[in-house]
Amino acid sequence: MTREKLVRIGEWADYIGKYYQELKEKFPGIDANYHTALIISRDTEALFAGHKNRKEYIGVLKRQFNVEEIWTYDDLLERAQFRYQQLSALAGEYY
Numbered sequence: 022m023t024r025e026k027l028v029r030i031g032e033w034a035d036y037i038g039k040y041y042q043e044l045k046e047k048f049p050g051i052d053a054n055y056h057t058a059l060i061i062s063r064d065t066e067a068l069f070a071g072h073k074n075r076k077e078y079i080g081v082l083k084r085q086f087n088v089e090e091i092w093t094y095d096d097l098l099e100r101a102q103f104r105y106q107q108l109s110a111l112a113g114e115y116y
Contacts, residue, residue, distance in 0.1 A: 027086050030057055058090040066093045 037044060037053065044051050059082075072078040079091050092100075 027059070027088075030059070030086075030088060056090070057088040058092065059086065059088045060097055061091060061093045063094050066095075 034055070034057070037051075037055065041051075041053050069075070069078050083089070083091050
């Protein structure tokens with residue numbers, strides 16, 4: 022997990038805070054109440070595999086890097102697959 026990528030989250034938050042009105046004019050759907058998330062690669066996840074409580078360690082990282090969500094690549098993939106199944110089931114109801 023490179024710190025430069027984590028710093029970008031703070032930079033974007035600062036930028037949105039400073040230029041929100043200008044951004045709102047150019048991007049009418051933008052919301053000042055954004056949600057931050059960090060996706061961790063499998064290689065990065067392997068670096069903290071030795072920690073006994075994965076969920077607790079991710080909580081520490083969330084507080085350390087000031088982000089609301091931290092997902093592993095596999096977490097994200099699982100969520101996407103689940104949503105795809107839900108949408109496919111809904112689509113099947115209409116056909």
